[in-house]
Amino acid sequence: MNNEQILSIFTQTGALLNGHFQLTSGLHSNQYFQCAKVLQYPQHTERLCSQIVSHFRETKVDVVIAPAMGGIVVGQEVGRQLGVRTMFTERKDGTMQLRRGFEIREGESVLVCEDVVTTGGSVFEVMKIVDERGGNVVGVGYIVDRSGGRVRFGDNIAQVATLHMDVVTYKPEACPLCEQKMPIDKPGSRPNKQ
Numbered sequence: 001m002n003n004e005q006i007l008s009i010f011t012q013t014g015a016l017l018n019g020h021f022q023l024t025s026g027l028h029s030n031q032y033f034q035c036a037k038v039l040q041y042p043q044h045t046e047r048l049c050s051q052i053v054s055h056f057r058e059t060k061v062d063v064v065i066a067p068a069m070g071g072i073v074v075g076q077e078v079g080r081q082l083g084v085r086t087m088f089t090e091r092k093d094g095t096m097q098l099r100r101g102f103e104i105r106e107g108e109s110v111l112v113c114e115d116v117v118t119t120g121g122s123v124f125e126v127m128k129i130v131d132e133r134g135g136n137v138v139g140v141g142y143i144v145d146r147s148g149g150r151v152r153f154g155d156n157i158a159q160v161a162t163l164h165m166d167v168v169t170y171k172p173e174a175c176p177l178c179e180q181k182m183p184i185d186k187p188g189s190r191p192n193k194q
């Protein structure tokens, strides 16, 4: 799949909307993105995740791990395609934790998965958990890089994104769409927000 085909899957499924939006950060943008909308279709999830899997076919991976909630679907599909154990971390009392009896054994090779990376915060927290348990993070795979390629997870860590998106944002007072009096949508404030 090339970038154009991937983007068309996102627009067809309503995961990527074009217009005038107020993001949860308060900034305005001409695009709004909700990865879960594309991942509700297993056949799309399979294809998007296969782009990640193809990069790690030759890498020894014992475990796939992903942060809840967004990463779980991606981790599960990548783990299925690689045929390895798959687990997730979750936030409790504000701290990322490995619960539910999941275990990473000393020396295991671990692939971290996520749906969307903007600052990489959750991925870094998962990497710390892996490290504390003696596992080795061999790679990070995610569907969308929204950082413009700025987030780096480490010199020896292969990182792969299915799609790179550079998100254009505007301060409300300097927004050209506001200037054009285009009505604004606040999708992040809907009750069904994630």
Ligand code: ZN
Pocket (backbone or CB within 6 Å): 020, 028, 029, 172, 175, 176, 177, 178, 179, 184
């Ligand atoms: Zn605006």
